[in-house]
Amino acid sequence: MDLNTIETIIPVRDRDALRRAHDGDPTTSVLAGGTWLFSLPQPHLRTLVDLTTLDWEPFTVTDAGLRLAATCPIGALESIPVPTDWTARALFRQCTRALLASYKVRSVATVGGNVCAALPAGAMTSLTAALDGVAELWVADGGIRRVPVAEFVTGDNRTALEPGEVLRAIDLPVTALRATTSFRRVALARLGRSASLVVGRREEDGGFTLTVTASTPYPLVFSHPSVPDPRTLVAEVEERVEAGPGWFDDVHGAPDWRRATTLRFAAEIVEELS
Numbered sequence: 001m002d003l004n005t006i007e008t009i010i011p012v013r014d015r016d017a018l019r020r021a022h023d024g025d026p027t028t029s030v031l032a033g034g035t036w037l038f039s040l041p042q043p044h045l046r047t048l049v050d051l052t053t054l055d056w057e058p059f060t061v062t063d064a065g066l067r068l069a070a071t072c073p074i075g076a077l078e079s080i081p082v083p084t085d086w087t088a089r090a091l092f093r094q095c096t097r098a099l100l101a102s103y104k105v106r107s108v109a110t111v112g113g114n115v116c117a118a119l120p121a122g123a124m125t126s127l128t129a130a131l132d133g134v135a136e137l138w139v140a141d142g143g144i145r146r147v148p149v150a151e152f153v154t155g156d157n158r159t160a161l162e163p164g165e166v167l168r169a170i171d172l173p174v175t176a177l178r179a180t181t182s183f184r185r186v187a188l189a190r191l192g193r194s195a196s197l198v199v200g201r202r203e204e205d206g207g208f209t210l211t212v213t214a215s216t217p218y219p220l221v222f223s224h225p226s227v228p229d230p231r232t233l234v235a236e237v238e239e240r241v242e243a244g245p246g247w248f249d250d251v252h253g254a255p256d257w258r259r260a261t262t263l264r265f266a267a268e269i270v271e272e273l274s
């Protein structure tokens, strides 16, 4: 939709220009792919600061793992040439396809925009939280801080971003990328938004991690030194969700259904990775 309160769009080319343009003013927002920003009225906004003109390298493969620029298009993930022993790469396609969007949206929507929009069904939040992703944030004073993605998303449409901060990149460590993974997802309709998305990961040293997203307002991560007993894990998930954020409730799924599917997925993932 047209955002008819916008008076200025500033294409920035370096960090200094970004800092000047995005100084914490609440009437200014950064713009990535724009697929969320332009999908809703934004009457409080007057200025958009375009991050795509920074021309960040979309992804970088190193011995330490994978660095995804915040502006990396979601559609590019499936074709990143990664080492063959990065078995967790299967998740790239699974999570990309979990986004309820056509290839046209996927080709402009960015990894960072998805994580910063912080929808519970944010498939890039699921992917990067499940692979121990760490968000690098450019702080307004010129510094950098690093926050695990699982702590970066703090609620429905809420993040740990402070005024004037920008998500620069997400780093995925090689240990997680070499893990064996298991993926479960459900939506109310065949092409519906994710109501529960659960990922299990078993690392080479036997360590096990379960990441629950979409059925809770923010990601919850459960780590064990080895694959746990299914009943133990299911009880742990139920207890932590219910003592914490609770099961998410919106038009894409009732809380009791999200609870039932999430707990079933947790048990199935344990069986699969045992």
Ligand SMILES: Cc1cc2nc3c(=O)[nH]c(=O)nc-3n(C[C@H](O)[C@H](O)[C@H](O)COP(=O)(O)OP(=O)(O)OC[C@H]3O[C@@H](n4cnc5c(N)ncnc54)[C@H](O)[C@@H]3O)c2cc1C
Binding pocket: 029, 030, 031, 032, 033, 034, 035, 036, 037, 038, 039, 051, 070, 071, 074, 098, 099, 100, 101, 102, 105, 108, 109, 110, 111, 112, 113, 114, 115, 116, 117, 119, 120, 121, 122, 123, 161, 165, 166, 167, 168, 193, 194
């Ligand atoms: C048809 C359709 C289907 C969709 N389905 C889904 C879905 O299933 N799940 C889902 O989660 N979303 C969905 N969306 C919403 C949206 O498209 C995605 O969340 C998308 O990934 C947002 O990325 P973007 O680059 O377009 O972000 P933008 O719209 O440009 O930005 C989103 C928000 O993040 C902020 N932002 C962007 N980049 C940064 C950064 N680097 N640092 C700090 N802040 C930043 C922006 O200021 C804005 O507040 C859908 C949208 C459409 C149109």
